[in-house]
Amino acid sequence: MFDEKDLILEARHVTRRFPSAGGRELVACNDVNLKMYKGKTLGLVGESGCGKSTFMRFLVWLDRPSEGEIWYRGKDITKIKGKELWQMRQHVQMVFQDPSTSFNPKMKIRDIVCEPLLNFGRIKPSEKNAKARELLELVELPGDFADRYPHNMSGGQRQRVAIARALALEPEIIVMDEATSALDVSVQETIIELITKLQREKQITIGFICHNLGLIQSFGHQIAVMYLGNIVEVMPGEGMADICCHPYSKALLDAVFDTKMDFSKKIEPIKGEPPSPLDVPAGCPFADRCPHCMEVCRETRPILRELEPGHEVACHLFEGRGTA
């Protein structure tokens, strides 16, 4: 469903282990394979602690995987360093969840949005004013905001500034870590409209971390569901509610409350909480909470199989229905 020639980033067998007390190991990402396409949004969904942020941090070099490769622009970006890494950083930018903590409170907005440009010598200090105005107008803020400090702005405005800063270097990929979770729904809507508009205009690839399935299905092109470090399902965003078939994705969907739902529906939340990532069950990681758990689920871990093009699922229920 996606054109392979638009493939711009591919993660292959990415695993991240953190050493833990008592010589144990915490596996935050286990054999993650994901692809990102030009101008498309990859949504990564899951509960807290499932490893979704850990994975996205590899893309912006805030961390490196223990094993596996991430191919981008013909290089394995997990191995690069020094000058090459510095140059590469221009192409991947990030927007954090809470802009009030990711901005320096003592810097003016002008300096915040222009810092990456000055860093790479793309503009001269004398051009700062004009460039800051241009960037702010790009995210639909008044140019005069350049003179403000972060604390003079509302949460939604700050998030727009964060997007402006990420756009400054005209990156190919932007990683957004829960970029709208701290905002009110009405503000969230306008930010999503802005992001999708900019994506269309500039053909930016977005990696969006989110725990709200209702939100991510409204603008994600492909959606990956993660549970305890494992990708359990990858599916297209359009019509996701009908396509999704992994019991965990279904449970996540059932847990979404929205104003158009059937209010007489009884909530049937999945039992318990995810086990500690320190002792992930031997078989399927979801086995203990799964309503369809079978013998085989406790023994062997299911692998991702393709059910249809663009739809992969890791579950024994669908064994034999697709190709591994």
Add this chain to the structure above:
Amino acid sequence: MALLEIKNVDISYGKRVTVKDCNLTLEKGEICSIVGESGSGKTTVIRAVLGLLAGGGKVTAGDIIYEGRSLLKLSDREWRALRGHDISMIFQDSGAMMNQTRLIGNSYVEYIRTHENISKKEAWAKGAEMLGRMRLPDPDRIMRSYPFQLSGGQRQRVGIAMGMTYQPRLLLADEPTSALDVTTQAQIVRQMMELRDEYGTSIIIVTHDLGVASYMADKLVVMKNGVIEDQGSREHILNETDNAYTKKLMDAVPSLGGKRYV
């Protein structure tokens, strides 16, 4: 007679009036959701009901009537008997309301012994029993844990268990699920609905999650800039209202199979 009546209430912090002319009636066993954007004054309203306005806030006009008597004229002694017994509150992060350096059990025992003259041992047993009823696995272990050793969902359930110990007639919940994952949120929402069904507790829930608010509520109140913009039954607010702000707010909620931006 209504359980709670808020009549023409103004609330001010210093000279600034933050909530203006607030009117709300809650019947027994009714669930009311207050929704609105941040800073719209929704938390202020329920804090006023419990007499817990922060930073010198005061009710400057109107009256709050609970079971026929005004809450504004209560003495400290009367408040102590009422709070945590007849009226309870659940906070956004129940872990933060507990003392981090004390065992949950010890905090719980202190709370129970404030309201009831029983031995520590009995209070401990009572606490553990309540935790069990809130479907916390292994209540004794939880009693012997510190707040930071529990997950967010578990802490929230401890908060609800504490609030429900004396089966209060009115439960105030301030963003009880905002810090939780969707799956845990669903569990907590179900638990709160069960409280109403089992004990007939009236609930006021303040949230900015319109989905949760509409699922739970019999009655919805929309606030904006300290003023109640719109209120009515769920049916009315979701489908029939003419209020432009309410409509805009409801349209902004992302829904499954709803509008797509790409």
